[in-house]
Amino acid sequence: MAPAPAPSASSSSSSYSNSTTTGPSPVFKRRRVVEEDDTPKYSYDDLDDDQDQSKPAYIPLKQRRLMELEKLHQKTRGLPLGSTLSKAKQKQAEEEDEEEQDKDLGVQRSKQSLLDEARRLRELESQKEEKSQAEKDAEEERKILEAHAARRKLASDLELAKGINYTEPIKTSYRPPRFIRQRSEEENAKLREKNHIIVDGVNVPALITNFRDMKVPQCVIDYLKTKNIVKPSPIQMQGLPTAFSGRDMIGIAFTGSGKTLAFSLPIIMFSVEEEKKLPFVRGEGPVGMIVCPSRELARQTYESVKAIAEALVQGGYPQIGVLLCIGGISMAEQSHTMSKGFHIVVATPGRLQDMLEKKKFTLECCKYLCLDEADRMIDMGFEEDVRNIMNFFKQQRQTLLFSATMPKKIQDFAEQSLIQPVIVNVGRAGAASLDIIQEVEYVKQEAKMVYLLECLQKTAPPVIIFSDNKNEVDDIQEYLLLKGVEAVAIHGSKTQDEREYAIRSFKSGQKDVMVASGVASKGLDFNEIQHVINYTMPKEIEDYVHQIGRTGRSGKTGIATTFVNMNTNEQTLLDLKYLLMEAKQRVPPFLAAIEDPRMAAGGKLTSCPVCGGLGHGIKDCPKLEDNQRRATAGFSRGDDGGGGW
Structure with missing residues (x-):
């Protein structure tokens, strides 16, 4: 009987399909039949001849590889087959072979040991982590600054709503002398460099080095001579021509440099010009405003403006009205x-x-606005008040901002709000005056009061003592009075009569010592202050700069003594250390021993854009924390009572 034909692939496939779907019959998988190759997979030339080749002995894989490597070396180096290599030569040959292979692959193998190589890799990883951490910190600081600086322009609601943008500064009738106008930019640059003036802006007016060439009336020049002001200070050399020209301006100069005259004289001359054109009658005015953060500073500025206005009247100019509104x-x-x-x-x-708001007067014809201590005015405690005031302006105005401490944050914000502003900078913003001898002493809290009497012996009166605590101010005054020292006190909780009496009696010389809180730290000008004592180191370094700036004014030398102890924040001490180094003052050993973590991490020394301190970044800024705390608590003004109430 003939054998049954083999099933085709298709039939097999259908059979497989049926078996899987119709019944429980077993499934057979087809497998490829591979014929065995009788040729041996390995040849063993080094085996003995008498060994049975059909049944080779088992040789481990490692040994087979070594045998093949040895044969390869014998071939490449011309050795006869069957010869053996010593272990040292075999190792050398292996290393040479690895080097040749690495060279072919373009790989450079390190000659270091594995431990050294591992150490090097760990160092590289740590450097990458440090770099990435620094980049993370920089990114975080940038985000904080952007969030803190994200504010509306300093303009009225009407201008913001209608999208009114002024592109050209206000035009004035002032023109400097011809020889000043014909001066080249190179000559102006040399004069600015000689007087340590840094300017930034478009079409910056030329610097003028004397009042006569500024076209200041002779009667005013004679009055200034009675105040021992013979020639303009650097901020006045550049600031007065800039303000006379109608330009918006940011003026930054150290305390006692004559900023008040730089912004008050232009508004006086503009007012005289308007009065000459057409005398003002009831209900008209004002031409310009000067806004100050504290009542004492506002009264001082008012008295200065009134004195210059009276000097103009004596010189034959029309009388102008000045209103004090505090x-x-x-x-x-x-x-x-x-x-x-x-x-x-x-x-x-x-x-x-x-x-x-009560419409006692309007700002319909007001064309000049100056913010004294502008960083404080624009800061969170006063910004809304300033914005509300801006809403009453009906036309374009010339805006001037002046301060000794103008952080980068405020400068950037002001530049967006002003029209082609000119930035005049005499020294670093937030730097201390070089005319002040700064002494920092470590005094325990319980020994401060006794040591205070010793410090008062350093110089003759008058002396100012600062403390940031109102109760402490009263305690210091009481202690000094018991010791026979003529002292007065001033702080935000005092009545206006008490504050004015303290200022008046201290300026007149009736009292030798004035104990004050921060209310007297900004802008106030006292005659012949020999010594300033910081009984408590301020939390913010810019407050320290303002407080010691009550001495060493108008080119005179003064002494500032500051008490610090364990209660003082280390970050504030680091700010103080860098400030002393910048002013080339003696740094006490306990301050010099404080290390900056930014420097240890390979960072750079930069000033904080919020407060100007050199010892910290924006993440650790105490002023930013204080502002956030005030905003959370809903405060609108500072604790010094300077908001006008």
Whole structure:
């Protein structure tokens, strides 16, 4: 009987399909039949001849590889087959072979040991981590600054709503002398470098080195000579021509450098010009405003403006009206000024805002606005007040911002709000005056009061003592009075009469010592202050700069003594250390021993964009923390009572 034909592939496939779907019959998988190759997989030339080749002995894989490697070396180096290599030569040959293979592959193998190589790799990893951490810190600081600086422009709501943008500065009638206008930029640059003035802006007006060439009236020049002001200071050399030209301006200069005259003289001359054109009548005015953060500073500025205005009257110029608008006084005292047209308002934000809301006067013809201590005015405690005041402007105005401490954050914000601003900088913003001898002493908290009497022996009076605690101010005054020292006290909780009495009696010389809180630290000008004592080191370094700036004014030398101890924040001490180094002052050993973590991590020494301190970045800024705390608590003004109420 003939054998059954083999099933085809298709039939096999269908059979497989049926078997898997119709019944439980077993499934057979087809497998490829591979014929065995009788040729041996390995040849063993080094085996003995008498060994049975059909049944080779088992040789481990490692040994077979060594045998093949040895044969390869014998072939490449011309050795006869069957010869053996010593272990040392075999190792050398292996290393040479690895080097040749690495060279063919373009790999450079390190000659170091594995431990050294591992150590090197760990160092590289740590450097990468440090670099990435530094990059993370920089990115975090950038985000914090952007979030903190994300503010509306300093403009009225009407201008913001209608999208009104002024592109050209205000035009004035002022023109400097011809020889000043014909001066080249190179000559101006040399003069600025000689006087340590740094300017930034478009079409910066030329610097002028004397009042006569600025076209200041002779009667004013004679009055300034009585105040021992013979020639303009650097901030006045550049600031006065800039303000006379109608340009918006940011003026930065150390304390006691004459900033008040730089912004008050232009507004006085503009007012005289307007009065000459057409005399003001009741209900008209003002031409310009000067806004100050504290009542004492506003009164001081008011008295300075009034004195120059009276000197102009004596020189044959028309009389101009100056209104003082601060909290704590009755506006009935100013009724005689308001009963006729007035030209200049010197005010604190709170009272000024109240007067504008009650429509006691308007800003319809106001074309000049100056913010003294502008970083404080724009800062979180006063920004909303300033914005509300801006809403009352009806036209374009010339805006000037002046301060001794103008952090980068405030500068950037101001540049966006001003029109083609000119930035005039005399020294680093936030730097201390070089005319002040700064002494820092470590004094325990319980020994401060006794040591204070010793410090008072350093110089003759008058002396100012600063403390950031109101109760401590009163305690110090009481202690000094018991010891027979003529002392007065001033802080934000005092009544306006008490504050004015303290200022008046101290300026006149009736009292030798004034104990004050931060209310007296900014802008106040006292005659012949020989010594400033910081009984408590301020938390923010810019407050320290302002406080010691009450001495060493107008080119005179003064001494500033600061008490520090374990209660002082280490970060503040680091700021103080860098400030002393910058001013080339003696750094005490306990301050010099404080290390900057940024320097240890390979960072660079940069100033904080929020407060200007050199010892920390924006992440650790105490001012930023304080501002956030105030915003959370809903405060609108600082603790010094300077908001006008």
